[in-house]
Amino acid sequence: MRLAKSAPWLRAAVLLPALLLPFGLAHAGKTLDQIRQRSQLSCGVSTGVIGFSSVDSQGNWRGLDVDVCRAIAAAVLHDPDKVKYVPLNSQQRFTALQSGEVDILSRDTTWTLTRDASMGLSFTAVTYYDGxxxxxxxxxxxxxxxxxxxxxxxxxxxxxxxxxxxxxxxxxxxxxxxxxxxxxxxxxxxxxxxxxxxxxxxxxxxxxxxxxxxxxxxxxxxxxxxxxKEPLAPVVRRGDDEWFAIVKWVVFALIEAEEYGVTRKNVETMKASPNPAIGRLLGSAEDSGKPLGLDRDWAARAVGAVGNYGEIFQRNVGADSPLKLARGLNALWNKGGLMYAPPIR
Ligand SMILES: N[C@@H](CCC(=O)N[C@@H](CS)C(=O)NCC(=O)O)C(=O)O
CATH class of the missing domain: 3.40.190.10 (Periplasmic binding protein-like II)
Structure with a gap:
């Protein structure tokens, strides 16, 4: 477009968003605004797959997919319990996300090209490599x-x-x-x-x-x-890059926490660690929350609520669960598996 010769109204229409961009960058995104307003994360889960998302005998939702939502709620709402679970079967799941009924689908959902590219949805980060x-x-x-x-x-x-x-x-x-x-x-x-x-x-x-x-x-x-190959990953609606980034990086933070030995129990004391990578993850050395529109304790709260990825795995589907699934492909990248978080820096 030849902007210099365009009508003044057109120039304003093109330039105004660019001028506002620096302010826009600090904004957390409309999905997060809505979540904060209602003080609750709406999380689409399955109708009952033990280990991933199911209701226990006390009426609480449990599972690896449930813990992902709890970690996100801890990061963004400061409370892992502020989650509303919406049970969705295989047919219902995508419409519920597209229509805005849920903020995230955290439910045995395989990342495929068609789902990722043509349904107005974005897959975030793999939480379980299945087959x-x-x-x-x-x-x-x-x-x-x-x-x-x-x-x-x-x-x-x-x-x-x-x-x-x-x-x-x-x-x-x-x-x-x-x-x-x-x-x-x-x-x-x-x-x-x-x-x-x-x-x-x-x-x-x-x-x-x-x-x-x-x-x-x-x-x-x-x-x-x-x-x-069934790479299972939480899914969000397209068009809210800030929310997409938050979900992705909460999952990465859980994986990174396992890599650096940060657990639910030691997360507070680990804040004093001299290791800069841990200091960035936990916000004690550097504020890794700011680029996401969150505060510096976001990842510490997520790990404090549900533990690191390894703890989540072990409790829900691994050695401490009735399923006793081996880590296999879901081991960390430096332990022979595929779980790999990009650097938090
Ligand atoms: N990963 C596959 C299968 C996911 C799936 O929906 N599996 C069934 C069978 S285990 C399930 O979770 N059903 C629970 C439900 O419909 O609530 C996909 O994304 O299409």
Whole structure:
């Protein structure tokens, strides 16, 4: 555009936002404004996947995905309890985020190109690297998913699971019959009543379905094949870069805290650490909250509320949980895994 020759009103329209930019940069974003106004984070979760998001016997939401929302609430609202949980099944989840019903979707949701590029949404940072597997009754004596020729396989709709299932067997030249359910509960009920010979979903959820939903877990086994990549990540609406940055960096802070040995218990004493990286993370050496529109204690509060990524993993899905999932791909990058936070500086 040749601005010098343009009409004065056009010049003003183009230049005014540029002049306001320095002030705009200090602004925290409209999603955060709304969250602060209502003093509550609205967090979209699943309808009940133990380890990730489910209600415990005392009526509290628990899980790795729930802890991500608690960490964010601690960072932005100074209170991990100021979260409203909205249970959403696979079909409902994206509309709830697009319509503004939730501020964030923190719920077993795989980062894919189509979801990230064409739905008005942005995936933030991976919180769990998963893969799709199969749960089968042991009495079928199967040793490989490739033996599922002509099998009926129960699967939930609106998922990557449904698509991968078709792709995988198409590539093998093997015919199978997907039996599709909209509701999670109906899908697992159908499988355990014998409607299907196999149930397929993310391997982390299979561990929960086998240990918690089967009358006799020992009658079932997970087959060795993982047929897909399922990087699970919290999702936000597009168009609010400040909120996008906050969610991303809270997740990174939890990972960075594990890397530097900052835990829920020692977070206060670690503020005195001579290590500059810890001083930046915890706001004692440098104010890492300012660029995010937050105060300097944002990350310390997040870690103080839920612990570092390793603690979150262990409590919800790892050694201290009924699922006993191995860290595997979810170990830190310097321990053979993929969990890697860009530098907080
Ligand atoms: N990661 C896959 C599957 C996610 C998914 O929705 N899985 C089901 C089966 S475990 C689930 O979480 N259901 C719980 C619900 O619908 O509330 C995706 O993003 O499409």
């Amino acid at each position: 799709q597997g199969f749960l089968v009754p042991k009495k079928l004596r199967l040793t490989s998913a490739k033996q599922l020729k002509n099998a009926e396989i129960c699967v939930q709709s609106g998922t990557t699971t449904e698509k991968n299932l078709n792709d995988y067997f198409k590539a093998q030249g093997v015919r199978i019959k997907p039996v599709v359910f909209e509701k999670f509960e109906s899908a697992i009920k159908a499988f355990f009543s014998g409607r299907c010979q196999a149930y397929t979903t993310d391997a982390s959820a299979l561990a929960f379905i086998r240990s918690k939903e089967a009358a006799k877990p020992d009658d079932y086994q997970v087959l060795p094949e993982l047929i897909s």
